[in-house]
Amino acid sequence: MEAKKYVIFMLALAFIPALVFGYSNKTTHPFLTGEAIKLFENTTGQQLSETEKSAIKNGSIEEDNGVRWLEHFYDPVNNRGLFNDRFDTSKKWAIGQSRVKNGFSWDDAIYDYVYGDKTKGLNILGHVIHLLEDKTVPEHTRDDPHPMRSTYESYTKNLNSVLTGELVALNSIEDYFDQAASFTNANFFSDDTILKDYQNPKIAKEINSNISGHTWGINNLGIKIIDIKREIKKDTGDVYNFYSLTDFDNQIMADYWSTLGPKAVGYSAGVIKLFFAEVEKEKQTGALREARRPWWEKLIDVAKARIDQTLATVSLSSRGESDVPTEPSGNDDNQTEPTTDESVQPPIQTPAEKIAELEARLRELRQQLETLIGANQTAVLSVIGSTNSVLVSAGGETIDITEPVSSTTEELPTGLPAPTITSPADFLTPFTTTTITFSGTASASTTQVFVPEMNNASTTVGEDQSWTLTISFTTLGTTTINFLATDGLLVSEATPVTLAIAEEPVRQIFLESSDCDQNFTDSADGHCLILGSKTQTTLSWRISDSQEYSYKLYRFAENWTDYNQRPINPNNKVLLATGGSDFVLNKNDSADLAGLLLEAYDGEGNLIASTTKDLWFLTRGPIYLSEIGWAPTTTEPAGAVGDEWIELAHNFPFALNLAGLKIKSADGQIDVTLPSTPFERALNIWTYNYYLIERNNDGVISDISADLAIPFSATDDGATDLLTDTGGFKLKLIREKGDGEEIIDETPTFDRQCQSLPTGQVCWPDPTSAGNSIERKQEYKSGLNLNNWQYHRPDKERYGLDRQGREIYGTPRQKNTLEFLSLF
Amino acid sequence: MINKRLGTVIGAGLMVLVGVLVWPGDYGWQAYHVWQQQRTIAGFERLKDRYRQDQYGGATPEATLKMFIEAFKAGDLDLASKYFIPEKQAEYLAKMKNWVRLGKGEEIIKNLLYEEKKCYEYKKECELLKYNKTLNAWSTTIFTQNEFTQKWKLKNM
Numbered sequence: 005m006e007a008k009k010y011v012i013f014m015l016a017l018a019f020i021p022a023l024v025f026g027y028s029n030k031t032t033h034p035f036l037t038g039e040a041i042k043l044f045e046n047t048t049g050q051q052l053s054e055t056e057k058s059a060i061k062n063g064s065i066e067e068d069n070g071v072r073w074l075e076h077f078y079d080p081v082n083n084r085g086l087f088n089d090r091f092d093t094s095k096k097w098a099i100g101q102s103r104v105k106n107g108f109s110w111d112d113a114i115y116d117y118v119y120g121d122k123t124k125g126l127n128i129l130g131h132v133i134h135l136l137e138d139k140t141v142p143e144h145t146r147d148d149p150h151p152m153r154s155t156y157e158s159y160t161k162n163l164n165s166v167l168t169g170e171l172v173a174l175n176s177i178e179d180y181f182d183q184a185a186s187f188t189n190a191n192f193f194s195d196d197t198i199l200k201d202y203q204n205p206k207i208a209k210e211i212n213s214n215i216s217g218h219t220w221g222i223n224n225l226g227i228k229i230i231d232i233k234r235e236i237k238k239d240t241g242d243v244y245n246f247y248s249l250t251d252f253d254n255q256i257m258a259d260y261w262s263t264l265g266p267k268a269v270g271y272s273a274g275v276i277k278l279f280f281a282e283v284e285k286e287k288q289t290g291a292l293r294e295a296r297r298p299w300w301e302k303l304i305d306v307a308k309a310r311i312d313q314t315l316a317t318v319s320l321s322s323r324g325e326s327d328v329p330t331e332p333s334g335n336d337d338n339q340t341e342p343t344t345d346e347s348v349q350p351p352i353q354t355p356a357e358k359i360a361e362l363e364a365r366l367r368e369l370r371q372q373l374e375t376l377i378g379a380n381q382t383a384v385l386s387v388i389g390s391t392n393s394v395l396v397s398a399g400g401e402t403i404d405i406t407e408p409v410s411s412t413t414e415e416l417p418t419g420l421p422a423p424t425i426t427s428p429a430d431f432l433t434p435f436t437t438t439t440i441t442f443s444g445t446a447s448a449s450t451t452q453v454f455v456p457e458m459n460n461a462s463t464t465v466g467e468d469q470s471w472t473l474t475i476s477f478t479t480l481g482t483t484t485i486n487f488l489a490t491d492g493l494l495v496s497e498a499t500p501v502t503l504a505i506a507e508e509p510v511r512q513i514f515l516e517s518s519d520c521d522q523n524f525t526d527s528a529d530g531h532c533l534i535l536g537s538k539t540q541t542t543l544s545w546r547i548s549d550s551q552e553y554s555y556k557l558y559r560f561a562e563n564w565t566d567y568n569q570r571p572i573n574p575n576n577k578v579l580l581a582t583g584g585s586d587f588v589l590n591k592n593d594s595a596d597l598a599g600l601l602l603e604a605y606d607g608e609g610n611l612i613a614s615t616t617k618d619l620w621f622l623t624r625g626p627i628y629l630s631e632i633g634w635a636p637t638t639t640e641p642a643g644a645v646g647d648e649w650i651e652l653a654h655n656f657p658f659a660l661n662l663a664g665l666k667i668k669s670a671d672g673q674i675d676v677t678l679p680s681t682p683f684e685r686a687l688n689i690w691t692y693n694y695y696l697i698e699r700n701n702d703g704v705i706s707d708i709s710a711d712l713a714i715p716f717s718a719t720d721d722g723a724t725d726l727l728t729d730t731g732g733f734k735l736k737l738i739r740e741k742g743d744g745e746e747i748i749d750e751t752p753t754f755d756r757q758c759q760s761l762p763t764g765q766v767c768w769p770d771p772t773s774a775g776n777s778i779e780r781k782q783e784y785k786s787g788l789n790l791n792n793w794q795y796h797r798p799d800k801e802r803y804g805l806d807r808q809g810r811e812i813y814g815t816p817r818q819k820n821t822l823e824f825l826s827l828f
Numbered sequence: 829m830i831n832k833r834l835g836t837v838i839g840a841g842l843m844v845l846v847g848v849l850v851w852p853g854d855y856g857w858q859a860y861h862v863w864q865q866q867r868t869i870a871g872f873e874r875l876k877d878r879y880r881q882d883q884y885g886g887a888t889p890e891a892t893l894k895m896f897i898e899a900f901k902a903g904d905l906d907l908a909s910k911y912f913i914p915e916k917q918a919e920y921l922a923k924m925k926n927w928v929r930l931g932k933g934e935e936i937i938k939n940l941l942y943e944e945k946k947c948y949e950y951k952k953e954c955e956l957l958k959y960n961k962t963l964n965a966w967s968t969t970i971f972t973q974n975e976f977t978q979k980w981k982l983k984n985m
Contacts, residue, residue, distance in 0.1 A: 158951035234965035456860035
């Protein structure tokens, strides 16, 4: 059954083509394998038939079938497989110690060659050789899957010659993987691990290339491993070093191949030699066959030993030399006090007769066991069961017939809904206990919920689909665990939970800058807006208790995308400061964000608290006036008087506070105080969030709800248009500051004078008579610039209906018609 | 004798109990591993799908660069970012927004001008380059060909 499921699963995945290759399985692997066979033959004098050679070559091709490539990586520095060991190393895969059953392992090759089909054994050897050849591909030893394309793999794809190497003779298959992977990892780069993630290779020296502005980086072996180009940054004009595996005349790749190709051949030839040596050893010792005997067959040997042992004791007893029990049954009472029903009473046996009968029965079973070699599990267990009964009667030790827990795996499909978690409700506040009880619900068919990361802590799902699971955490700090449900066959998607466990009492850690604006965000929520075009700020940090701690300050993000999408991990943490209690942070020239992580350590080096803060260096206010629905035209319809609206926007990935903000017009007719409600976050970098203010009531735009419906001033009765004063109008978004006001954003003065300006300018009244809104082109450019505003373009999409159900020529609560009309 | 039989029964019971406890753990772990495997495959497939469906780009690197510059000049940064390979679109959109914000658009366009073209057929990659003798340095724009649509995509600039 297990095998059947495995086959079905693998067949299903076999149709998924691989994105990640080492050498090409169509060209390079069979070529290298053929060269390895030649080297083996030339070195050892042993000749293989064409059939045998084909079997090995075919195996080296077939190892890339389906999703087997997921197990083709081995980073010897960190002893990990692909994706930080999400998948097993190819070494484990090759020697049959992977979590997923391989079926084409080194031992399988030897076993099949010796006891089964020799051709199949050689085919499996080809699979193992493929794995070893991949260990001379840098990507495969540096945890770099490099989806879509790899420079080295592409370069080698169509090569059909390789320098002659020497057969490398090592003692074990493990040694081959360790040595090949270590050599490649330490001396060569892959596309995505150039001068990062690993300490080696180092550029021992640079030599001039034949191209201006280029040098080659040479490693300790004297091999060209990198092209170093003086490159001009397109945004600043600065010159920096650009590192690449690609150079003009492919000398780097030629060096890679001339070193790694012979290594692949030499190691593979050595493995073929080792294979035939291991085959001979197996023929002598049979060790592999013994290890592979089914567990129930091994029980036969145990049973024989137990019977022999018991027979010896029974024989002694029959000669009166032992005090072993002579009672055939454990029921003493039945033996000493016969029942009154004489008709069913068995004939009374003497002790000697009983011993003789027991002895005979044991000998009979002993004979049966001899005939069971090669029998199926049911037949063997039946006889072992009988043997156990007789052994109990004889007072002997019984045989454990429990099947050992298998180390092989079974492939299971998924398809169940993920379990839901209803309690705890809050995962943002750190827990002050290390034991947390989770509860929730799971889909009707599931029977169990489990957490792989917590040693598979599991619980059963009740009839009402509820479940409760208590987990004891052994480490403090932030951790992510996944809850999965299963019905015994299928496994659901995961429900991930990220939580933090703090020591009691909860220490508060502060990372602060006096430049952070105190109104738009709450400093406690980790966001900091620095207004006023500042380019640096001083950060300080502390912890709420009075203990001595050491600190590390990291930067983990420099732009919106990093901040929003990338979890903090060692690869994107850049250490800014160690120790101390303050640091001057300079704004990066090409970024407006600094995502910071502060860690505090106790005297023993234990991480005891951490916090994050994102600093945004802004040249303008974070909220801007985005669109104005001034509605009136020279042909304004009756009933539309006073139907005006204003749209605000922002693009931050968190909510901003509106408290303290006002929208005012220059002539004082408009004076709107914004409420202290949050202005919600933008969903992603592509979008903005909008805040719609409708004048007096929510019916101005009849099919879109306003965020705020309010009179535009204390005396506003809605009887006249406020944005059509003959002197024009100008709006300001301001924040009251002492006796004055701070301008967050403002528009130019829109007045009737603009009627004579070129098309595209904002004029009043609207010459199109369509009642177009006025919309901002770029939020980054000053709102004061008249060129940064335009009519809603009537050829573009529009949204919303007015009070009479007519189309509004605008985009209230939507992206403006063209976010950026022109750059320069 | 009774004690011995009792011991046997308890022993067998314990073995069954251990089996019951160990089996779901082992089973759960295996299931988790398969889930990881499927998740990885799905991730790669999603990336491949993005390439399959990606119709942005020209038949030559030069054509793609022209399309990019036109979109960039027009201020349609969403469109301009789509000429990059899918993995880098968000990264370059953010960069472009910063460039615009910092008023560096003209400088970017200027530095995209090229005088030479170098292609690496084996990896379906081309570079459009300009050498600055004074700085002894290059301004390079790297392109790669989408193997599904044959369109040329921006990879790095």
